[in-house]
Amino acid sequence: MLLKEKILEEAGDIIRSARADSVEAVVRRESASTLRFAASSFHQGGKDTDCAVYVRALIGRKIGVSSTNSLEADGLKDCLKRALRIAEHTGREPFDFRLPGPSEYRPVESWFERTATVTEREKVDILAESFKRARASGVSQSGTLTTAEGEVAVVNSKGVSAYHPYTTARLSVVSTKGAASGHDSALGKDFSRIDIPGVMSRSVDDCLLAASPTHLEPGAYRVIFAPHAVSELLEWLSYTGFGSKNFHEGTSFLSGRLGEKVTGGLVNIHDDALDPSGMAMPFDMEGVPKRRLSIIEKGVARGVAYDSFTGAMEGARTTGHAGFPDEPEGPFPEHLFMEGGVMGLDEMMERLDRGIFVKSFHYVNGLLNPKEGLMTGMTRHGTFLVEGGKIKRAVNPMRFTDNIVKAFERIEGLSKDARVFWHHGSALSSIRAPYLLIDSFRFTS
Amino acid sequence: MRGLLKTAVEYLKKKGAEYGDVRFERVTTESIQVRDGVIEGHSTDSSSGIGIRVVFRGAWGFASTHMTTEKDALKAADQALAVAAACSSVNRTRVALAETALHVDAYATPFRIDPFSVSPEEKTGRLIEVTTEASRYKDIAVCEAFMAFSRVDKEFVSTEGAEITQSLLTSGCGYHVIAENGHDAQTRSYPDSHHGLFSTKGYELIDELDMMGSLERVTGEARALLNAKECAAGTIDVIIDGPQMALQIHESCGHPAELDRALGSEISFAGGSFLTTDRMGAYRYGSGHVNLYADPNHPGGAGSYKYDDEGVRTKRVDIVKEGVFTDYLSSREGALVIGARSNGAMRAEGWNRLPIVRMSNICIEPGEVTLSDLIADTKNGLLLSTNRSWSIDDLRLNFQFGTEIAYEIRNGKLGRIFKNPVYSGITPDFWASCDAVCSKEDWRMWGLNSCAKGEPVQVIGVGHGASPARFRGVSVGVLKTRGER
Structure with a gap:
């Protein structure tokens, strides 16, 4: 679930409450799901939800950076405090660094519902079909299928307010038979456009082609x-x-x-x-x-x-x-x-x-x-x-x-x-x- | 937090999990980077959350959340169970774990000075001093210095009854200089490349490493390398110094001794291992001078801890004894496959990652000879120092490592220096050529904070106790002559 309003509001609060010459907040939240398989069996699978809030505070020519993975008020307050403490006590930069001002952004299509909602069960079932086909050729498959949905925002005291939601889907597979192996992968934003059977199958073809390797002089x-x-x-x-x-x-x-x-x-x-x-x-x-x-x-x-x-x-x-x-x-x-x-x-x-x-x-x-x-x-x-x-x-x-x-x-x-x-x-x-x-x-x- | 973890564990039991563990971690870090007297970055980070791992219907499931309310923890528990249930529907074998003793205990890294209590001025001041002083030397184009500190406070509770609290503190620092003359750029690092040396110690480490005290030698060598000859290709005896030995051990012993690699779990990413399970106890890994072991209990190692992230009490393990491969770094699941008990190598980068088999402190036993005697005993050779590049195949056999500098050894004396040295070999052949390991007085615990493994990639600290060692007839150099085709 996207948290655009909450993220921009929290980042805005940091900017408003900071006692610094200028301040920037970068927020990233991501929920990712990773399935790892080896020898055509799932051995690691996990879901991970995390966020990161980075605060960069400038006092004169001193810069402090702090980050937290808490979106709660106390955690953010503490993060800002730590960034300010560094900015107050660290060394002075010899050059004049200024945060950028506001800009227009070109929209990009980057968030796909299907990637955000596909379940582990669906992913496991699709991969399992490929495992069966590979077994018929005596090939076993190992790899990783990852999907993630997230959002990133940048807000600063110069007026920047940028927000970008995204999804990503990635499959990487290695097929093996004896000493031979074949690899293929796919990366995209839309899970429904990742050709899982095709990737899995091409890695099998490459593996079979790589059978019985022999020495070649360097x-x-x-x-x-x-x-x-x-x-x-x-x-x-x-x-x-x-x-x-x-x-x-x-x-x-x-x-x-x-x-x-x-x-x-x-x-x-x-x-x-x-x-x-x-x-x-x-x-x-x-x-x-x-x-x-x-x-x-x-x-x-x-x-x-x-x-x-x-x-x-x-x-x-x-x-x-x-x-x-x-x-x-x-x-x-x-x-x-x-x-x-x-x-x-x-x-x-x-x-x-x-x-x-x-x-x-x-x-x-x-x-x-x-x-x-x-x-x-x-x-x-x-x-x-x-x-x-x-x-x-x-x-x-x-x-x-x-x-x-x-x-x-x-x-x-x-x-x-x-x-x-x-x-x-x-x-x-x-x-x-x-x-x-x-x-x-x-x-x- | 203990109450919340126990609630989650009880919930897993109620839902029918065969096994479950719940881990809370709070990770606090500070890092500072200064280049030529200018602060490039000074940041702190605080991250906390809960990771829940289950065996359910015979399969593994894991979920984590940065929100630490009971509602969020139980939601994560449900997610972990759902992942396991989905995987279970396909897997043909069921997860089983080797037995382990259950512990209720607490452990904290011993230290003298808490680095998080030291003022920002003191920390940045030291790095500014080193880098400013270095830039006064002729031809030194860049000096970059680093400090990093981390404290991991973790609580572990399992369905079997383990309850463990650990607080692990790590400190590290170092610097490198780049000498440049418009045509060439040469780097020297102190005390090691890869951002210095890391240790489970407090701020006292920074004093011990005395960065300022090394500056004249390090800058001098970087400058001298600009006018040095390329290290020629050929076959020659080499003495590898402590920090490069640490990397050599890391890549050619530590990684292949990870049992998950040997069992094929990492085949699609990091790779497998030439140390296959049928070779355990009999395979000739190296010469009789080679004794390699893992010891997570060694004080001050970057991979020092008392319990792993499966709650297993760690112990010293002999990986190679008198040249013979004898044991792996293991997990509870993997140990059962080889009929053993886990030796406590399962670690996660943080609360949001699954524990996987990792190196702790992988060390070589010191031998008898001092470095000066070993040099005196070498007629024609090279002393190779400080890692610069590293590459090894996916079974950990075919390697090529580059170092920052090579010192010529002629008739038992150090002579000229050479730049861009590279050496290569096949792991067991290379270790078989080891005919001497230096003694305790040249042995120290080196530490890296950058060992990467797993998907998603997990970066973790590892220690390597090492002294210099000699290897006979090693292939060095790759380019016969510059520009040769």
């Missing part, structure tokens, strides 16, 4: 990465490179290079929280309207994400990427898109001719040398040798270690099809990625 190969694998590389590029904090610290591969060609001309990466194909939302957690941010355009570095705080710190304008006020790592793009191309997967396979088709990665790490975009990780849930444009056989998981920024210079094709995935495991963010065909990608073991 080395440099032509590759096709499926969208899930690409999304993991993008997530790390974003974490190490697309935020203003890393950019100004000098550790981003974009540091000092805005306007320069940093990677291949086929690479276009942007952030757009208003694009309905992602987990759209109209404003950031400071109440700044969302708008498109170009990060890499035809291989040229164009921008990184700021919020008002890092903007003030670095002498830049916010790009509308504020996270919740207690997040320590600064702003990041939360709605990433890697623009696709014109190729179909069959055409890409033909163009690949001989190489490796990677469905997913596991445990990618982009901190090896973030300034150069060096990353490592393991392939997982389907690694295939392709010969003559056709899948020849499954191969064992392999470790890659390569410079992803340089690898993107060797992109030979991008698919027109793309898929959407969770970003940072958050219901309010997403990554959309296509298939990529890359030449000479390095596998090290």
Whole structure:
């Protein structure tokens, strides 16, 4: 049940009662339901209802942040008191940080009744049908089905009053048979549009295709990465490179290079929280309207994400990427898109001719040398040798270690099809990625 | 609160639950982050609520609420029962739990100074001092320092009769510097990367770690790395220092020893384990020098507690004894599968999460040799220090770790430093190559507050007691030459 009036009223009360130069309240309430299954049996299932109220108080150039999960008057009063205490006693900022003023927001369709009301029983029954079909092929299934409904509001003493209700539904499944595994997933706002039987069934097909994997010598190969694998590389590029904090610290591969060609001309990466194909939302957690941010355009570095705080710190304008006020790592793009191309997967396979088709990665790490975009990780849930444009056989998981920024210079094709995935495991963010065909990608073991 | 928890437990019994536990937690945190003398964030958080876990009709169900009235607690109980009933209709096996002793007890982390009683000025002042001083050094582009404190007050009541109160206090601090010259950026951290060192102690930890005292060495090494050569690829003997050993133990021993992974519960997310149940008691995990154990009762570990979130009294467990894999970290449900009793590894991130099998303090037994003697005994090698990157496959076999710095060892002496070192291996082969573990005087309890597992992801504190150790013939480096293709 949405609590719009109560949330805005409580947040308004905080703003009115605060004895500070300016104050901001961010409120998030969410009810989530998670079913986890392993070996086609449910082993963890839970419902979780929680809220968070963040208060940011400014006294002169001192800032205090406090949060609570109580929506009761005493809890909110205590939260405000703690924020004020910090603002009174903490150190003074050397820059002039001001809360943003009111704005108009573009509406986005983000709340779906079906997602908010689907029961555990319904979800269990749908999944159980897929378990039966998988068993017939000797395959067992493990995964997670999550639905959530929630709302977020930002109110401040400058007149911002923003409210956004949302729902989210996500299914991730791994099918296994012996050492072989296949994975598929789906993410959306409307539970009724999540094709559960399709996702479950595709993971079975991939699992069966991955049977009897054999060794392949490490080395440099032509590759096709499926969208899930690409999304993991993008997530790390974003974490190490697309935020203003890393950019100004000098550790981003974009540091000092805005306007320069940093990677291949086929690479276009942007952030757009208003694009309905992602987990759209109209404003950031400071109440700044969302708008498109170009990060890499035809291989040229164009921008990184700021919020008002890092903007003030670095002498830049916010790009509308504020996270919740207690997040320590600064702003990041939360709605990433890697623009696709014109190729179909069959055409890409033909163009690949001989190489490796990677469905997913596991445990990618982009901190090896973030300034150069060096990353490592393991392939997982389907690694295939392709010969003559056709899948020849499954191969064992392999470790890659390569410079992803340089690898993107060797992109030979991008698919027109793309898929959407969770970003940072958050219901309010997403990554959309296509298939990529890359030449000479390095596998090290 | 105890009365409300008991009411909920009685309600579960009345509804026919085979088992149930009700957990109330109040979590209070404070975190401060300062960069170059500027406060990037100073925040506190208070979160409380009730989590209710049941076995009903042979299946698990869980529900939680941040509203702590009787009405809300009973509503959550009904939700947990409904989840279990739904799952029960599909599951082919019924949940059964290993027996455990029932306890009525209270425990609190021992500490000298309550960090929540220390003034904001004192805390921010220390971080401002460290980061301002660091920025005076040439080429130091950034110094960022952290402090974080948490207090978890929890009450646990079960349908079996357990009633346990615990108050767990954790403190942590650290900093890193980034040296930058326009072409390269190199990081050094103190006392460890990943935001420093965390410990179940009070504010006294901040004095013990003496951040200011380390500044000259740490900034000096970061600057020197800018002009250092890349660590060359090859096969060489390595000594891994304490903080990197902590990470090595974490990834290649702690996680694979989690029984839920071995039984397949995490296969769709974190993965499985090469330590399969048929290998327990006989599998050669490493050389005879390798003795690894879990000890939640070790004072000051970031994973120190007396009872887990199933009410099980914790105890020390030998995971690897003289190189042989001997036991898992377990839950009551998992322990029954391997014919054992739980050793108390079930922990939840907070009141709104299901407990799952987690590491506590996973440690390596110290050996006999001092670090200086071990270096003197190494003809040609590298001393690798402080984790920078980490990656391991889903069975915890194929790993690659990067460290912030490598010190060359030539004829028993430390020499040049190298940047961007990376080493890799296959877990049992790597541990089999261990021929020495340093002694007690080089052993300390390291602590991370960032171990993530489960869906939804739960982040929890874990301790790792470690001293440096030597490994023979390790593969280092990945790029033969810069830009090589």
